Amino acid sequence: MYSIYPRARERIYHYVGFVLALHIGAHATHTFTHLTIPVTLPTPLTVFTIFVVFIAPVGGFLLLLRGDSLFGGIIFVASMAISLALGGTFHFVLQNPDHVSSVPNGVLGFTFEMTAVAVALIDLVGSILGGLVIWAQTSxxxxxxxxxxxxxxxxxxxxxxxxxxxxxxxxxxxxxxxxxxxxxxxxxxxxxxxxxxxxxxxxxGHVDERLKELTVLKAAKVIGCDFCVDIGTSEAQDLGIPHEQLAELHRFEESDAFNELERLVLRYAVAVSTTPTDVPDGMYDELSTNFDEAEMVELTAAIAFENYRARFNHAFEIKSQGFSEGGLCPRMEEPPTVQE
Known part of the structure; x- marks a missing residue:
């Protein structure tokens, strides 16, 4: 027996049950259309097909409900995979009366073709879902x-x-x-x-990645999120942001490592991260001359989202994880506040 989280188990059962219902419904409809298709299968193959298509997946699902996730998952994915292989072979590979190209025209013929495609797609999804169940238990x-x-x-x-x-x-x-x-x-x-x-x-993709990463990293430093600065420094290094900029980020106004546009967006990152937020009209007007509406939305969303992440991590006291291997900008900054 495996350790299973009840809420997650219930949710994955919903997924499996939904796919199973689609599987049975599609195959039942397809079987009905077979009444007009003159296909005669040997009795052993007919019994095997009924077992694989209808009995085995239901049995696998019932095992899942009993808590046997591994064995139930194996039966479920095996039945779906075999059903997919059989249907694909007879409907799309072998030239026989069961091939979709051999089906006579008409309402039932169209239904036959559509359900043949539907069962293939559903069985593929079922195979993948069953594989995830097995992987979750054995990997x-x-x-x-x-x-x-x-x-x-x-x-x-x-x-x-x-x-x-x-x-x-x-x-x-x-x-x-x-x-x-x-x-x-x-x-x-x-x-x-x-x-x-x-x-x-x-x-x-509207704003330059390095410019956006600088503003995100600045917001993390202003709020004082150890983890965000750690992982943000690592990502900045991967983007090729110069070491000098990372080291001088805390004094960007005086540093020669930044150009005027970079200083402007860094001021904006500080303003958005201020409590309460304080973005002067003059600053916004200057930003609007350098960025269009889509770019402003992306830049602001990136800074605001970093505020969310940083404050989330702050609340749980999540510390740095060593992504930047001692990083170049460990210095935190005093979170600015606006006096009322």
Whole structure:
């Protein structure tokens, strides 16, 4: 028996159950259209097909409901994969009366063709989903679960295939799973919502990546997020931001390492990160002469999102994780406040 998180188990069961319902419905409809197709299968093959298409996936799902995630997942993915192979062979490969090109025209013929495609797609999704179930139970994903702050990260073990995929993907990018990811994993909606927004920011592409990274790193330093400065420095180095700029970021106004546009966006990062936010009209007007509306939205969203991440990490007292190997800009800054 495997250690399974109840809420995650219930959610993955919903996915499997939904795919199973689509699988049975599509195959039942396709079987009905076969009444008009003169295809005669040997009795053993007919029995085998009925078992694979209808009995085995239901049995695998019932095993999942009983808590046998590994064996149930194996049966489920095997039945889906074999069903996909059989359907693909008879409907799209072998030239026989069952081939989609041999089906007579008409309503039933059209239904036959559409359900043949539908069952192939559904069985493919079912095979992938079943594979995730098996992978979640058998893969060995070592994750260093640090507890530098107030809450421990969610272990990679257990019945959360999508979370385990996030851990695996993060580990490939950063070398280890960032601690905030393991903490957000306690709430899948927050984890995936945050990840989706971060990917959207990365792919927005209106603002120069290095300029955007400088503003994000400046916001992290202003708020005083150890983790954000650590990982942000590492990402800045990967983008080729000069070492001098990283070292002089705390005194960008006086440093010759920055040009006027860089100083302007860094002032904006400080202004947006001020409590309460204080962006003077003059500053915004100057920004508007250098950036169009789409660029302003992206730049502001990047700074605001870093405020979210930094304050999230601050609240949980998440410390640096060594991504920048001692980084070039460890100096934190006093968070500015506006006096009322």
């Amino acid at each position: 060995n994903l070592p994750v260093s679960l640090r507890q530098s702050g107030r809450i421990s990260g969610l272990p990679s073990s257990g019945f959360r295939p999508l979370t385990r995929f996030t851990y695996w993907f993060s580990k490939r990018i950063f070398g280890e799973v960032p601690e905030p990811v393991t903490i957000m994993a306690h709430n899948n909606q927050i984890l995936w919502g945050t990840s989706a927004f971060e990917m959207a920011l990365d792919r927005a």
